[in-house]
Amino acid sequence: MKKVLTIAGSDSSGGAGIQADLKTMSAHGVFGMSVITAVTAQNTQGVFGIQDISPQMIAKQIQAIYEDIEVDAVKIGMVSQVDTIQAIAQQLLKYQAKNIVLDPVMVSKSGFHLLNPEAKNSLINQLIPLVTVITPNLPEAEVITGLTIESEKDMEEAAKAIFIMGPQYVLIKGGHLESDPVDLLYDGKAIQRFSTKRIATKNTHGTGCTLSSAIASNLALGFPITEAVKLAKEYITVAIENALSIGKGVGPTHHFYSLYQRAGLE
Numbered sequence: 001m002k003k004v005l006t007i008a009g010s011d012s013s014g015g016a017g018i019q020a021d022l023k024t025m026s027a028h029g030v031f032g033m034s035v036i037t038a039v040t041a042q043n044t045q046g047v048f049g050i051q052d053i054s055p056q057m058i059a060k061q062i063q064a065i066y067e068d069i070e071v072d073a074v075k076i077g078m079v080s081q082v083d084t085i086q087a088i089a090q091q092l093l094k095y096q097a098k099n100i101v102l103d104p105v106m107v108s109k110s111g112f113h114l115l116n117p118e119a120k121n122s123l124i125n126q127l128i129p130l131v132t133v134i135t136p137n138l139p140e141a142e143v144i145t146g147l148t149i150e151s152e153k154d155m156e157e158a159a160k161a162i163f164i165m166g167p168q169y170v171l172i173k174g175g176h177l178e179s180d181p182v183d184l185l186y187d188g189k190a191i192q193r194f195s196t197k198r199i200a201t202k203n204t205h206g207t208g209c210t211l212s213s214a215i216a217s218n219l220a221l222g223f224p225i226t227e228a229v230k231l232a233k234e235y236i237t238v239a240i241e242n243a244l245s246i247g248k249g250v251g252p253t254h255h256f257y258s259l260y261q262r263a264g265l266e
């Protein structure tokens, strides 16, 4: 059994964060483990509070896992503070973590800041150089690069600018453009394009978390990056098509193993 770790925040409503990550991992048939960086009081309508876990406790969680268990891939989500990022980077370096997927979560769909703006530079300087692939959405790519992104051409420029910061691959997600969503993968040489039809739904809570966890699971399963992203796109598309009208706001993506099996990917 492949083992995948998520280092992320808890979403009490179960649609994003740690909860989305573990559901995605189970659906991929890998064993999910979690290091909780923060607890959010959150539902489909908004984020009502955040309590950060101390950097010491985050480091201890990572240590407890790596001292005992071999980790095949890591997904990093919400990391809100400078000290948190430093603690995570130190531990991942110490244990020579492999297959690291960074979803640089900054603002929730409801507009709540999940990354302290002061921590942006730590994310860029300490975490981005360690990762296999970073998966920013358009607003995140704009914050990281300082560029304005309004077209696919702009997305390509942003991917190239982020690549220089040190990750092995950059996947810029186009879900925030109005057209059909196009995601671009850059490996330092060429751009690969992953496109689907836009699904008409308001229920997209947790899409970014789901995609990054699916990529991490696929890397753990041994797929090369292009295949890992292609399969993850198929997974997120089905998860959005079947998204649930739970709660009064933006409902969550739906994960179930049979979907994955039906696609012939068990």
Ligand SMILES: Nc1ncnc2c1ncn2[C@@H]1O[C@H](COP(=O)(O)OP(=O)(O)OP(=O)(O)O)[C@@H](O)[C@H]1O
Pocket (backbone or CB within 6 Å): 016, 105, 108, 109, 136, 137, 138, 173, 174, 175, 176, 181, 182, 183, 196, 197, 198, 199, 200, 201, 204, 205, 206, 207, 208, 209, 211, 233, 236, 237, 240
């Ligand atoms: N309406 C949609 N129809 C089809 N695919 C979509 C739709 N919205 C997003 N996607 C896809 O879902 C994935 C996540 O993209 P998105 O840009 O929404 O991430 P995100 O903003 O980081 O999500 P989150 O708010 O959960 O952090 C991408 O692969 C994107 O192309």
Ligand SMILES: Cc1ncc(CO)c(N)n1
Pocket (backbone or CB within 6 Å): 008, 009, 010, 011, 016, 017, 018, 040, 042, 077, 078, 105, 107, 108, 109, 114, 206, 208, 209
């Ligand atoms: C805890 C958490 N992580 C990530 C997201 C994605 O925006 C969220 N809403 N909540």
